[in-house]
Amino acid sequence: MLPLFDLKGKIAVVVDILRATSCMVTSLATGVEKVIPVSKVEEALAYQGRGPLIAGERGGAKLQGFDLGNSPFEHMNQVGKAIVMTTTNGTRAINDAAEAEEVIIGAFLNLSAIKEYLISKTEDVVVVCAGWKNLYSMEDTLFAGALVDALGSDWEMDDAALAASTLYRSVEGNILGFMQQASHVKRLSGLNAEKDLAFCFEHDKFETIPILREGGLYAHNTRN
Numbered sequence: 735m736l737p738l739f740d741l742k743g744k745i746a747v748v749v750d751i752l753r754a755t756s757c758m759v760t761s762l763a764t765g766v767e768k769v770i771p772v773s774k775v776e777e778a779l780a781y782q783g784r785g786p787l788i789a790g791e792r793g794g795a796k797l798q799g800f801d802l803g804n805s806p807f808e809h810m811n812q813v814g815k816a817i818v819m820t821t822t823n824g825t826r827a828i829n830d831a832a833e834a835e836e837v838i839i840g841a842f843l844n845l846s847a848i849k850e851y852l853i854s855k856t857e858d859v860v861v862v863c864a865g866w867k868n869l870y871s872m873e874d875t876l877f878a879g880a881l882v883d884a885l886g887s888d889w890e891m892d893d894a895a896l897a898a899s900t901l902y903r904s905v906e907g908n909i910l911g912f913m914q915q916a917s918h919v920k921r922l923s924g925l926n927a928e929k930d931l932a933f934c935f936e937h938d939k940f941e942t943i944p945i946l947r948e949g950g951l952y953a954h955n956t957r958n
């Protein structure tokens with residue numbers, strides 16, 4: 735759907751809760767200097783041996799020869815490093831959104847920081863849910879609903895925003911329990927990702943907002 739939608743002049747909040755954007759928020763909040771999101775494995779491999787760490791997954795598993803996979807714990811405290819990252823859905827969604835006035839990266843981990851940032855702006859906002867292989871994903875929709883809820887009733891919502899907010903409100907007391915039925919959680923089972931799941935649904939652990947500038951994501955801290 736995104737290719738039909740005009741993002742020019744808008745702020746795109748790209749979200750891939752499991753797990754790409756949760757990794758990016760974590761890495762930039764804990765000392766990484768920049769994250770370069772690339773869509774293809776070959777693009778990431780082109781950086782091998784040139785300084786940055788290369789990170790990513792296909793089918794949820796770390797790629798052969800890569801330094802890091804797609805667990806936020808691997809991306810934590812890589813102080814001063816640059817990370818080139820490719821994932822099935824998240825990094826592609828970021829690059830697909832590049833024509834927006836501004837691209838920022840959302841996760842439950844920085845939800846309130848994203849809210850504060852958007853309140854300080856005048857542009858229309860599009861939450862770009864990375865989904866899974868162009869299909870709907872529950873966790874990204876829940877983030878969209880949580881953000882819509884946090885922004886409050888002064889904002890004009892489209893049907894998707896209204897539906898996301900209604901879903902979020904119906905499960906907000908038991909998101910992890912609800913997510914046990916979701917396809918991404920089933921896909922990740924067997925990959926030792928239980929710890930990642932719990933972490934990716936923690937709210938407001940960080941105040942860092944990754945912002946896309948000239949092909950790289952850099953940390954913007956809301957209190958700076």
Ligand SMILES: O=C(O)[C@H](CS(=O)(=O)O)OP(=O)(O)O
Pocket residue numbers: 750752753754755791792793794795804821822823824825864865866867918921922
């Ligand atoms: O590693 C992840 O959680 C997923 C893997 S898959 O798309 O479910 O195979 O990648 P992401 O691009 O972070 O959604």
